[in-house]
Amino acid sequence: MRHIQTFLFLALTLLLQHAASLQLNVTAIGARDGASTIECWQLEQPFDISTDPGTSGSAVAMLSSAANMSYTVLPSNYDGGLHNGPHKQWVVFTTGLAYITLPDDNSTSAYVTGGQFGLLFVADTADVSQKGHRTQYPGITETVALQIPTCDGRIPEHTVLHMGPCNVDEISGLRGLAAGGKGSDST
Numbered sequence: 224m225r226h227i228q229t230f231l232f233l234a235l236t237l238l239l240q241h242a243a244s245l246q247l248n249v250t251a252i253g254a255r256d257g258a259s260t261i262e263c264w265q266l267e268q269p270f271d272i273s274t275d276p277g278t279s280g281s282a283v284a285m286l287s288s289a290a291n292m293s294y295t296v297l298p299s300n301y302d303g304g305l306h307n308g309p310h311k312q313w314v315v316f317t318t319g320l321a322y323i324t325l326p327d328d329n330s331t332s333a334y335v336t337g338g339q340f341g342l343l344f345v346a347d348t349a350d351v352s353q354k355g356h357r358t359q360y361p362g363i364t365e366t367v368a369l370q371i372p373t374c375d376g377r378i379p380e381h382t383v384l385h386m387g388p389c390n391v392d393e394i395s396g397l398r399g400l401a402a403g404g405k406g407s408d409s410t
């Protein structure tokens with residue numbers, strides 16, 4: 224019994240050390256030279272270990288301050304058309320499917336599925352991109368999006384990993400964290 228506890232403790236400690244150096248990568252709609260782009264960003268702020276009640280011991284990354292938040296339900300096969308991001312904002316797709324394309328660059332596009340990997344940052348506001356981007360919702364269900372503009376139009380500190388959306392390897396680092404279980408506050 225003791226051995227198992229020691230093992231679990233060590234495993235958790237390793238996991239948490241891993242979490243503390245892990246950074247979130249997120250697909251972003253940016254802009255360069257007046258045109259929207261699709262980029263993979265690595266957020267500067269690494270995961271930390273939460274000490275908040277209810278999530279204590281879990282991995283948590285502070286994303287940014289938020290101005291407000293809205294909940295949008297898009298019907299299946301909806302076409303959002305060509306548009307600029309209304310604000311510098313996070314979009315969290317909780318369900319459904321979004322397909323993002325650029326008007327003058329057919330070489331790249333992004334599918335964002337709702338759920339665990341449904342996080343996107345949108346920065347192509349009208350002041351930096353002339354035409355914006357097009358978002359379609361080709362899923363067979365509705366798509367639900369939480370839109371969360373940042374305070375004062377701030378863009379989170381990040382480095383650009385590459386052009387184009389983040390790939391599976393760049394977002395699946397989250398999976399290892401899920402094994403963290405219930406945390407270590409019961410002793």
Ligand SMILES: *[C@@H]1O[C@H](CO)[C@@H](O)[C@H](O)[C@H]1NC(C)=O
Nearest residue numbers: 290291310372373374375376
């Ligand atoms: C939400 O925040 C954005 C960005 O600050 C602001 O422009 C917008 O008016 C706000 N919307 C509401 C309904 O408060």
Ligand SMILES: *[C@@H]1O[C@H](CO)[C@@H](O)[C@H](O)[C@H]1NC(C)=O
Nearest residue numbers: 324325326327328329330331
């Ligand atoms: C991209 O594809 C669309 C539709 O297939 C086409 O109308 C448009 O001219 C293409 N744009 C470029 C820059 O190739």
Ligand SMILES: *[C@@H]1O[C@H](CO)[C@@H](O)[C@H](O)[C@H]1NC(C)=O
Nearest residue numbers: 246247248393394395396397
């Ligand atoms: C982000 O990308 C880096 C480098 O490709 C990778 O090591 C890391 O695991 C990724 N983070 C997540 C949360 O997947």
